[in-house]
Amino acid sequence: MSTTKEHYTFQLSDKVSRKKVSFKNRYGIILSGDLYLPKNAGNEKLPALAISGPFGAVKEQSSGLYANEMAQRGFAVIAFDPSYTGQSGGEPRNLASPEINTEDFSAAVDFLGIQKNIDRNKIGIIGICGFGGFALNAAAVDKRVKVVAASTMYDMTRVMSKGYNDVVTPEQRTQTLEQLGEQRWKDAESGSFASGPLLNAEKLKGDEPQFVKEYHDYYRTERGFHERSLNSTGAWNATNPISFMNMPILTYIKEISPRPVLIIAGENAHSRYFSEDAFKAAAEPKELIIVPDAVHTDLYDKLDKIPFGKLDNFFKTHLN
Incomplete structure (x- = not known):
């Protein structure tokens, strides 16, 4: 599999141009992105989208594929690496934050809104996997986001604090927090940040849960591998969960209204309940699409599964 610096997991459309860009978020972190533009745009001001995710992925993977597809449909699109990951700045590396990763979307909106060929009144965002939750949070707080x-969303604050299907008991939560506190002592003593467990093993034993096999099939094979992706090659810092434990990001999801929300999930995705619960919590106008026979990772890159026609119609209708 390719490990060159310019390796992308998909082919750039001949109808689209792509160029490297960078922009700064409110915390002074320089973010790295790829700006995708339709080649036939002319001089008209374009509607625009900012895209990021999945959680632990880079812009050369799923978010870039989405950007490539949406640019073919007439949008200016930026796919970006979040803070502390990929080619974006921020120290230490391999860190995520519900607040800063929400801010990353607003920083991308900043960037799009000052481009001469973009209509700042027609900007939407798309979040994939864990960045689906951050996108909903960003839309709630940033009224410049019109749609x-x-x-295939995750609520990362929910899954880290409560476990899959909310099975974590108060006693287990207390134990986890105590362990994280002990790890902080170790990191403070060593002067560096220990890594957590490898996100996706290079080889599977065969007895893993089905969704783990599905992640492996994307991140550890030619299909989706990228050397800068934590999900392909690395791990989060061991203390990464701390800020996710008591900052529920979907608290204000109703405040997205009256701006529209579209939530897409696979019928057979282990993560489907996140989408259904977020949809229930959101106010109108809202729409939930369940993709038949699709698992979580099918919506990363399967062009026959991802409803790009629906995304196109949804954004064109509401960014008019």
Whole structure:
């Protein structure tokens, strides 16, 4: 598999141009992105989208594929690496934050809104996987975002604090927090940040849960591998969960209204309940699409599964 610096997991459309860009978020972190533009745009001001995710991925993977597809449909699109990951800045590396990763979307909106060929009154965002949750949070707080879509979403604050299907007991939560506190002592003593467990093993034993096999099939094979992706090659810092434990990001999801929300999930995705619960919590106008026979990772890159026609119609209708 390719490990060159310019390796992308998909082919750039001949109808689209792509160029490297950078922009700064409110915390002074320089973010790296790829700006995708339709080649036939002319001089008209374009509607625009900002895209990021999945959680632990880079812009050369799923978010870039989404950007490539949406640019073919007439949008200016930026796919970006979040803070502390990929080619974006921020120290230490391999860190995520519900607040800063929400801010990353607003920083991308800043960037799009000052481009001469973009209509700043027609900007939407798409979040994939864990960044679906961050996108919904960003749309709630940033009224410049006119429309939001979340694809195969996770609520990372919920899964880290409560476990899958909310099975973590108060006693287990207390134990986890105590362990994280002990890890902080170790990091403070060593002067560096220990890594957590490898996100996706290079080889599977065969007895893993089905969704783990599905992640492996994307991140550890030619299909989706990228050397800068934590999900392909690395791990988060061991203390990464701390800020996710008591900052529920979907608290204000109703405040996205009256701006529209589109949530997309796979019928057979282990993560489907995140999408359904977010949809229930959101106010109108809202729409939930369940993709038949699709698992979580099918909506990363399967062009026959991702409803790009629906995304196109949704954004064109509401960014008019």
